[in-house]
Amino acid sequence: MRKRLLSGLEPYLFVAPLALFVVLFVFIPILGTVWSSFYSDVTFLERRFSFLQNYGALFSDPGFWKSLRFTLLFISVAVPLELIIGTAFAVVLDLEIPLRGLLRACVLIPWAIPSAISARIWELIYNYSFGLANFLLAKIGPASPPVNWLGTDFGAFAAVTAADVWKTAPFVAIIVLAGLQAVPRDLKLQAKIDRANFAQIFFKVTLPLLKPVLVVALLFRTIDSLRIFDVIYVLTHGGPGGATASVSLYAYKYFLGGDFGYGSAASVALFLVSFSLSCLYVKYSGFTEAAS
Amino acid sequence: MKEETLSSILTFVAACFMAGFSLAPFLYMFATSFNASPDYLTGGFNFTLANYNDVLGVKSLHFLDYLRNSLVVSFVSSVATVLLASLAAYAITRLEMKGKAAILLFVLAVSMFPQVSLIGYLFRVMTELDLINTYTALVLPYIAWILPLALWILVSYFAQIPKELDRAAVIDGCTKWQVLFKVLLPVSLPGIFSTALLSFIFAFNEFLFALMLTTDYQSRTIPVGIALFQGLHGETPWGQIMAASTLTTLPILLFTLLFQRHIVQGLTRGAVKG
Numbered sequence: 035m036r037k038r039l040l041s042g043l044e045p046y047l048f049v050a051p052l053a054l055f056v057v058l059f060v061f062i063p064i065l066g067t068v069w070s071s072f073y074s075d076v077t078f079l080e081r082r083f084s085f086l087q088n089y090g091a092l093f094s095d096p097g098f099w100k101s102l103r104f105t106l107l108f109i110s111v112a113v114p115l116e117l118i119i120g121t122a123f124a125v126v127l128d129l130e131i132p133l134r135g136l137l138r139a140c141v142l143i144p145w146a147i148p149s150a151i152s153a154r155i156w157e158l159i160y161n162y163s164f165g166l167a168n169f170l171l172a173k174i175g176p177a178s179p180p181v182n183w184l185g186t187d188f189g190a191f192a193a194v195t196a197a198d199v200w201k202t203a204p205f206v207a208i209i210v211l212a213g214l215q216a217v218p219r220d221l222k223l224q225a226k227i228d229r230a231n232f233a234q235i236f237f238k239v240t241l242p243l244l245k246p247v248l249v250v251a252l253l254f255r256t257i258d259s260l261r262i263f264d265v266i267y268v269l270t271h272g273g274p275g276g277a278t279a280s281v282s283l284y285a286y287k288y289f290l291g292g293d294f295g296y297g298s299a300a301s302v303a304l305f306l307v308s309f310s311l312s313c314l315y316v317k318y319s320g321f322t323e324a325a326s
Numbered sequence: 327m328k329e330e331t332l333s334s335i336l337t338f339v340a341a342c343f344m345a346g347f348s349l350a351p352f353l354y355m356f357a358t359s360f361n362a363s364p365d366y367l368t369g370g371f372n373f374t375l376a377n378y379n380d381v382l383g384v385k386s387l388h389f390l391d392y393l394r395n396s397l398v399v400s401f402v403s404s405v406a407t408v409l410l411a412s413l414a415a416y417a418i419t420r421l422e423m424k425g426k427a428a429i430l431l432f433v434l435a436v437s438m439f440p441q442v443s444l445i446g447y448l449f450r451v452m453t454e455l456d457l458i459n460t461y462t463a464l465v466l467p468y469i470a471w472i473l474p475l476a477l478w479i480l481v482s483y484f485a486q487i488p489k490e491l492d493r494a495a496v497i498d499g500c501t502k503w504q505v506l507f508k509v510l511l512p513v514s515l516p517g518i519f520s521t522a523l524l525s526f527i528f529a530f531n532e533f534l535f536a537l538m539l540t541t542d543y544q545s546r547t548i549p550v551g552i553a554l555f556q557g558l559h560g561e562t563p564w565g566q567i568m569a570a571s572t573l574t575t576l577p578i579l580l581f582t583l584l585f586q587r588h589i590v591q592g593l594t595r596g597a598v599k600g
Binding site: 135 | 337344347349351355358364365366367369411413414416417421422429433435436438439441442444445446450451470471473527530534537550552567568571574581583587
């Protein structure tokens with residue numbers, strides 16, 4: 035009897051180390067952040083319970099709304115671009131071409147390099163006086179004054195978006211490629227016999243079958259873009275004047291300044307948005323079936 | 327026939343565009359790293375190795391310290407992650423227990439949390455434990471952060487390996503641990519390798535934890551080091567930054583070329599289906 039009980043517990047021993055790590059270093063920190071958001075908690079000042087005061091201050095700060103608006107705007111421009119470019123790349127990678135493996139590796143490289151490093155390269159590309167972007171514009175573009183990429187609201191938005199799309203479109207391409215390879219060849223062949231052209235096959239046959247994969251990529255990219263930090267930290271530091279400050283950067287700046295209560299409130303707000311999207315993701319991605 | 331040539335030309339153009347799109351920034355980085363001044367596009371190319379000399383030779387720039395920190399932290403995190411994830415993946419795919427789906431979903435949800443909602447608390451705990459600016463402060467959260475991905479990939483690999491294999495081992499008198507370490511792990515080496523590789527990349531690229539939990543060259547990792555790179559003189563030392571970036575990027579580039587198949591497999595399994 036005792037032995038049976040022990041062997042019934044054994045599987046949980048295998049899972050315990052993983053669970054311990056996740057609980058200690060992810061789950062408890064989240065709870066700690068929620069807890070801290072109800073306190074007035076600034077370095078060197080006395081810590082005291084203030085209930086919803088941080089949230090009140092947060093929701094009445096135009097800076098917070100600005101960062102939320104930027105983050106949502108960024109998502110709604112960057113994620114569709116990533117999906118379109120990623121899907122286009124995947125279609126080419128799916129073709130029978132020589133050096134396919136090499137091309138696939140090239141496309142993967144932007145994804146594999148730390149974003150902080152690639153953001154530094156983009157920072158130089160966008161340099162006002164000697165960057166590549168303005169050099170090319172002057173060479174091939176119409177005669178116009180150089181663009182102040184990182185110093186204007188629109189320029190900074192475009193710069194951040196381009197750098198992020200460049201980095202994450204490959205990820206979408208790899209996921210969509212897996213979906214493409216699952217499309218039965220016979221189906222495409224049959225369409226070819228029926229004299230459908232490439233575009234017709236893609237839009238009428240392939241794309242509908244790709245829908246589940248695209249939904250997964252869409253949600254995954256949305257959740258990930260919601261927490262964007264590195265690229266912005268390096269490229270614009272949220273500037274000019276907070277025009278490109280994501281919610282993550284907004285909260286980080288308060289942590290950095292020692293205002294843990296307020297920073298926590300801002301990150302809890304971000305967490306709640308992100309968590310509701312994660313629930314959607316779990317619901318639509320078929321993970322529930324995969325897991326059971 | 328004519329249509330076929332046209333389509334192969336189009337494919338070729340598309341492939342070239344894709345390679346260019348992905349690699350052009352790196353060529354620019356490479357060219358800048360060998361130039362005395364970053365304004366060479368208009369001012370003329372001025373070849374020099376000085377940037378590499380500085381980055382590798384000047385101690386106070388700490389490039390090699392950052393690189394070493396990154397390698398140690400990523401390696402330890404990746405090995406520990408794979409080990410812990412294989413234990414759990416074994417139990418989930420092979421043993422009878424309740425709540426398997428709950429564990430997988432819980433872990434998945436956790437992996438989507440924004441990092442910023444953890445750093446305030448982690449910073450304080452690590453300060454309290456006097457661990458700020460140590461490898462431990464990075465490795466512990468990294469392991470927890472990467473575990474979900476590793477678990478999902480490994481569960482998908484283990485599930486594909488025929489159960490007859492370990493049943494035979496059980497009949498031969500192997501314990502559960504022996505089944506895992508002597509049968510399952512050796513057969514799934516490619517999967518283990520993909521998982522370790524992806525875990526390494528994730529740890530190597532991580533930015534926010536490293537930014538918050540390190541203070542100087544003793545434990546600062548290379549992404550943060552390059553993001554905060556200060557030259558010896560006032561203005562942004564583009565040549566040195568690009569030389570440091572090139573030295574960091576080249577090994578990753580080679581790795582990606584060599585192991586793209588493994589990376590792609592890992593990514594696909596981790597993201598698309600279980």
